[in-house]
Amino acid sequence: MIKITRAVYQSGVEIKLHFSDGSFGVMDFHEVLAQKTSLTNALGDTVFFQRFFLELGALCWPNGLEFSGRSLYKKLEAKGKLVKPAA
Known part of the structure; x- marks a missing residue:
């Protein structure tokens, strides 16, 4: 199960997300x-x-809004914005 391990505000409506598999990406919430x-x-x-x-x-x-690590991981991956660790 993919979880978010760290989240860092970038600017505007962007947050850099770090995931439990070592990957990361900047999610734009526009x-x-x-x-x-x-x-x-x-x-x-x-x-x-x-x-x-x-x-x-x-x-x-x-306010109760939440996004699972898996859903954000998949969105970043689909947009080509997920950086995965070297094998």
């Missing part, structure tokens, strides 16, 4: 903000966006 739901609207506030935390390997915000 697509999430575009969904305009009651949970994602809060991320438009830069101060609130930076209040993310990790819980059981998932990326979470205080």
Whole structure:
């Protein structure tokens, strides 16, 4: 099971995510903000966006929004933005 082990704010709505298999990538949350739901609207506030935390390997915000490590891993991989460790 892929988990997020570390998350570091970059800028705007980007967070660098480190995963349990040693890979990492910078996730851009613009697509999430575009969904305009009651949970994602809060991320438009830069101060609130930076209040993310990790819980059981998932990326979470205080309003209850959370993303599993696996889902973010797959999104980064699909976009070619996942850097995997050398074998």
